[in-house]
Amino acid sequence: MSSKERSSKDSGRQEPVILGVAEAAAPYGPDGAGGGDAAAAAAHPRYRALNLDRLQEQGMLTHDGGRSAVAEDFRIIKRPLLRQARASGADAIRHGNLIVVTSAMPGEGKTYCAVNLAMSIAMELDITVLLVDADVARPSVLKVLGLAPEPGLMDVLLDPQLAMADVILKTNVANLSILPAGRSNKHATELLASRAMSRLLADIASRYADRIVVFDSPPLLITSEAHALVGQMGQVVMVVEAETTTQHAVKEALRQIEACEHIHLIYNKTKSFAGNDYYGYYD
Structure with missing residues (x-):
């Protein structure tokens, strides 16, 4: 780690968090709607209700889950990200x-961290969040959330007549919307x-002053799509799995x-005590 990185251990802060690979959950109703909220779905064709109880059972952060360890963890993680996102004047970040x-x-x-980060930011009183599944080769955001595949980012890039508003999903989490990955394409790297x-990124970044956009990216060492995407972002969060990812990687x-x-780095799933998973945060 570089000298500018600081472990959360310096402040004595490490809390349990459940992060890892989840089983792909099945849709919970027509078009993936979790709660069967027919009135909301009829009023907003792009509305999808998330099954928040099941997400919470899987260790995910939800807005009605109370002051859980996961909620406290991501409050710590999101704060420097929001501070830099809101910076102005000489400190402003493109x-x-x-x-x-x-x-x-x-x-x-990384997907669990992206979803939990988006959920945590959505709890802010004056911020809206767009969660984008940009892992176009192996999209998993909708699977983790229990939703069926939908048109999304790649469809917008492939069809000039398709607007982003046509594929963004509204959810039953007040400030959270989702942009799916959409159809796969062999020219994904070139498209990104x-x-x-x-x-599209410039429009997303500037259209709403109160919007934070969280992208779930492909892994850096596996696909070339990640490089094309990361280079256009203002902030990067890299998830590192403790005792698994090599120092070389x-x-x-x-x-x-x-x-x-x-x-920013999240050092994920470190073993500080026998039988307990912890993470460390680096900035």
Whole structure:
């Protein structure tokens, strides 16, 4: 880790968190609606209700889950990200409200961190969150949330007539919307690096002053799509699985994104006490 990184151990802060690979949950109703809220679905065709009880059972953060350990953990994680996203004047960061969550290798918990981070930010009183599944080769955000596949990001990039508003999903979490990955495409890397993607990101970043956008990215060392995406983000969060990801892999992943000025690390699933999972946060 570089000298600018600081472990949360310095402040004596490490809390239990349940992060990892979840089983793909089945949809909970027509079009993936969890609670069967027919009135809301009829009023908003792109409305999808998340099964919050099941998410909570899986260790996910939910807005009605109380002061859980997971909720406290992500309050700590989100605070510096929000501070930099809101910076102004000389401290302003280009696309600072665009936050990408990635990892060196698959299975390190990046999707769980992305979803939990988005859920936590959605609890803020004056912020809305758009959660984007940008892992277009192996999309998993909708699976984790218990929703069926939907058109999304790749469809917008492939069809100039399709607006982002046509594919964004509204949810029963007050300030949270979701942009699915959409259809797979063999030219995904080129699409993510295209001018159309740059225009889309600029529009996402500037359209709403109160919006934070969290991207679940592909792993850095497995696909080329991650590099095309990370280079256009204001902030990068890299998830590192303790005792699994090699130091070489971490260094190589950091080397590939060293041009990014604002990199945060989540050291995930460290074993501080027998039988308990912990994480450490680095900024």
